[in-house]
Amino acid sequence: MFPGVIDRYREFLPVDDATPSVSLGEGTTPLVRSSSIGDSLGCRELYFKLEGCNPTGSFKDRGMVVAIAKALEAGKTRIICASTGNTSASAAAYGARYQLETLVLVPAGEIALGKLAQAMAYGARILAVNGSFDEALTTVKGIVESWDIELVNSLNPYRIEGQKTGAFEIVDDLGGAPDILCIPVGNAGNITAYWKGFKEYRGIGRIGKTPKMMGFQAAGAAPIVRGVPISNPKTIATAIRIGNPASWEQAEVARDESAGLIEMVDDNAIVEAYLRLAREEGIFCEPASAASVAGLLKLPELDVDLTGKTIVCVLTGNGLKDPGTAEKRALVELEYVEPDVVSVMNLLASGK
Numbered sequence: 001m002f003p004g005v006i007d008r009y010r011e012f013l014p015v016d017d018a019t020p021s022v023s024l025g026e027g028t029t030p031l032v033r034s035s036s037i038g039d040s041l042g043c044r045e046l047y048f049k050l051e052g053c054n055p056t057g058s059f060k061d062r063g064m065v066v067a068i069a070k071a072l073e074a075g076k077t078r079i080i081c082a083s084t085g086n087t088s089a090s091a092a093a094y095g096a097r098y099q100l101e102t103l104v105l106v107p108a109g110e111i112a113l114g115k116l117a118q119a120m121a122y123g124a125r126i127l128a129v130n131g132s133f134d135e136a137l138t139t140v141k142g143i144v145e146s147w148d149i150e151l152v153n154s155l156n157p158y159r160i161e162g163q164k165t166g167a168f169e170i171v172d173d174l175g176g177a178p179d180i181l182c183i184p185v186g187n188a189g190n191i192t193a194y195w196k197g198f199k200e201y202r203g204i205g206r207i208g209k210t211p212k213m214m215g216f217q218a219a220g221a222a223p224i225v226r227g228v229p230i231s232n233p234k235t236i237a238t239a240i241r242i243g244n245p246a247s248w249e250q251a252e253v254a255r256d257e258s259a260g261l262i263e264m265v266d267d268n269a270i271v272e273a274y275l276r277l278a279r280e281e282g283i284f285c286e287p288a289s290a291a292s293v294a295g296l297l298k299l300p301e302l303d304v305d306l307t308g309k310t311i312v313c314v315l316t317g318n319g320l321k322d323p324g325t326a327e328k329r330a331l332v333e334l335e336y337v338e339p340d341v342v343s344v345m346n347l348l349a350s351g352k
């Protein structure tokens with residue numbers, strides 16, 4: 001049996017004997033070597049960290065499991081979050097398993113179908129707000145000030161603690177730190193968490209150097225790159241359609257301390273990377289996740305030398321989360337045919 005994140009990295013997490021045992025088998029996700037994109041860039045080794053293999057299909061489970069364990073330890077009975085979809089799916093799953101009433105606020109009409117389906121199936125109460133993710137998060141912050149309900153957004157420090165285990169796993173699998181980590185940036189919790197993880201491993205001498213943190217926002221939702229909040233963020237990558245990230249400053253710290261960068265990639269580049277991952281690597285991730293690879297593909301233009309480098313791209317969520325984008329952007333037409341050998345062979349022979 002797989003240990004979950006808490007059992008695997010207990011010594012690095014704020015848990016003790018009083019903390020309830022919580023797990024859905026999260027973490028220990030595959031680190032898969034690139035078979036094509038890496039060679040085309042001339043780097044030494046390129047890997048993809050498949051966070052879509054977590055129990056609810058995204059990296060959020062790593063942090064959620066710790067947030068939930070600590071909420072239970074504190075005797076909480078309710079949890080709440082604002083979400084572009086994945087956090088709500090993860091909160092709803094752990095909430096269901098540990099009998100916590102779960103309230104999620106999502107921007108109406110802007111959540112990918114798979115994520116909404118998850119929150120519904122797990123039985124969360126779903127409030128679709130007539131506004132953006134940023135407005136939903138502001139509302140949630142107001143609610144937790146006056147009501148006894150646990151906030152499970154990444155403003156909850158236990159979320160960051162859990163998510164830093166992604167960095168630990170990369171180092172444990174590679175036997176050292178990569179030179180560069182490429183990661184999508186939305187609310188900026190994950191880049192903050194990975195940086196914390198790498199620094200902790202450096203602190204105990206597990207690695208001698210830390211990777212350069214390279215964060216990527218979508219061009220229509222790139223407040224950190226542009227240096228101002230965006231009131232009406234837009235991108236096909238709905239997971240990172242965020243105009244005023246909660247961990248903005250920490251993301252800048254990660255960038256600056258690691259001598260990395262935070263850049264933006266446009267929707268066409270995101271879709272191109274998304275399809276290349278699927279068709280050249282056999283990896284189906286959601287559009288926000290592909291922003292890390294779109295960013296990597298842009299690095300040579302930004303004069304970042306990739307020769308001889310070991311690089312990891314964090315693919316944060318599963319492609320099945322967002323079937324609508326695949327349907328719209330993969331541009332594959334179904335070929336209808338009668339169910340017999342002659343019809344199928346005739347169709348194939350017709351050369352169409």
Ligand code: F0G
Nearest residue numbers: 083084086087186187188189190316317
């Ligand atoms: N990738 C995916 C698939 C995400 O769902 C998110 C964030 C990110 C990247 C960005 O991570 O916010 O830590 O910088 N999703 C949040 C949510 C906002 O509500 O599910 P971040």
